[in-house]
Amino acid sequence: MFGLDMGIDLGTASVLVYVRGRGIVLREPSVVAIDQDTGAVQAVGEEARRMIGRTPGNIVAIRPLREGVIADYDVTQKMLDTFIRRVAGRRRLFGPRVVIGIPSGVTSVERRAVVEAAHQAGARxxxxxxxxxxxxxxxxxxxxxxxxxxVVDIGGGSTDIAVISLGGEVVSEQLRVAGDRMDEAITRYIRRVHNLLIGERTAEDIKIQVGTALPPQEERYVEVRGRDMVTGLPRNIRFGSSEAYEALQEPVLAILESINRVLEQTPPELASDIMEKGIVLTGGGSLLAGLPQLIAERTGIPVHLAEDPVSCVVMGTARYLEALSRLDLAPEKPARYAARH
Incomplete structure (x- = not known):
């Protein structure tokens, strides 16, 4: 294999990889299990995610990206290296050419960290x-x-909102409130109201099954198992969509306020276009029940959920890859090279 073109959605919750000519070839959680004694990687992706909350003392399951940015550079590099090798194989003579989706509000330091991690992982x-x-x-x-x-892209760690025209972002805002904050809100609510401790995987399952941004018209329930804060023993509760709605108010309203701020800064001509065409929701967080309807109600603008919201970013990197052959764009320089020039 003489190298290949690869698009990567490096998300806080999951990593998606597209390979030119093959489509989306990898969807894995952004989790790495590390042996703290040796620093060795024990598992990456779904295998590591299953270990969250279930590891022995010397093994820790780490999410190296937090709120849309790299929180642990070394672990991110190991995760990227594993995924790139898994997709590209070891027979390649040249590293892959890689396009990576990053949040709009990243600093130059965070930007360099992504580039350096990709180069260290073998990208050409x-x-x-x-x-x-x-x-x-x-x-x-x-x-x-x-x-x-x-477009409003609600991921795991951040919500990215942008008004786009002529190939550029006219107004944009990054909000570090998204799917993870929704999970945390559910965890806090259950701890406060039911005196029950639950893990992040359980909170995410609750959000998917009964979470809603609007008051539910029909009550749905899910059995939740956790640890009683008083007795320390396992206990089950029945958790309903009305409680989930109440728990999710804070993060949902924060996203609404951010959308309104971007709309307030949008030039009138572009605002008119948006009124006509509507707002497009992408990202896994946009799948929260009732969210498109709530945004439409609060803004007075039509809201459309993308056909495959979870894959939009990685498919965007795929189309950008196709355009690279037509455009004369310089790749990002690794930090070591940039420091010498």
């Missing part, structure tokens, strides 16, 4: 694209036209 050339731009492209929006498009 690295290109970066902001997640809202990639999401808009992946959702099929005509981003290069002189017309306003608004």
């Amino acid at each position: 050339q690295v290109y970066l694209i902001t997640e809202p731009m990639a999401a808009a492209i992946g959702a099929g929006l005509k981003v290069h036209e002189a017309s306003g498009n608004m």
Whole structure:
């Protein structure tokens, strides 16, 4: 194999990898299990996710990306290296050319950390694209036209909101409130109201099964098992969608306020385009029941959920890869090279 083109959605919750000519070849949680005594990687992805909350003392399951940015550089590099090797194989003569989706609000330091981690993981050339731009492209929006498009990408660690026209972000905002904060809100609610401790996997399952952004018209329930804070013993409770709605108010309202701030800063001509075309929701967090309807109610603007919201960013990197052959774009320089020039 003489190298290949690869698009990566490096998300807080999961990593998706697209290979040119093969489609999406990898969807794995952004989790790495590390032996603290030796520093050796024990597991990566779904295998490591199953270990969360179940590891012995010397093994810790780490999520190296937090709130949309790299929190642990070394572990991120090991995770990327594992995924790139898994996809590209060991027979390649040249490293892959890689496009990575990053949040719109990252600092130059965080940007360099992503580039360096990819190069250390074996990438030959690295290109970066902001997640809202990639999401808009992946959702099929005509981003290069002189017309306003608004995309709200709700991931695991961050919500990226952007108004796009003529191939650029006119107004954008990154909010470090998204799917993970929703899980934390459910965990806090159950601890406060039911005196029950639950893990993050359980909270995510509750969000998926009964979570809602609107008051539920029909009550749904899920059995939740955790540890009683008083007795320390295992206990079950029946948790309903009305309680889930109450628990999720804070993160949902924070996302609504961020959308309103972006709309307030949008030039009138582009705002008119958005009123006509609507807001497009992407990312796994946008799958929360009732969220599109709530945003439409509060803004007065039509809201459309992308066809495959979870895959929009990685499909945007895929289309960006296709454009690289037509555009003369310079790849990002590794930090060591940049320091010498």
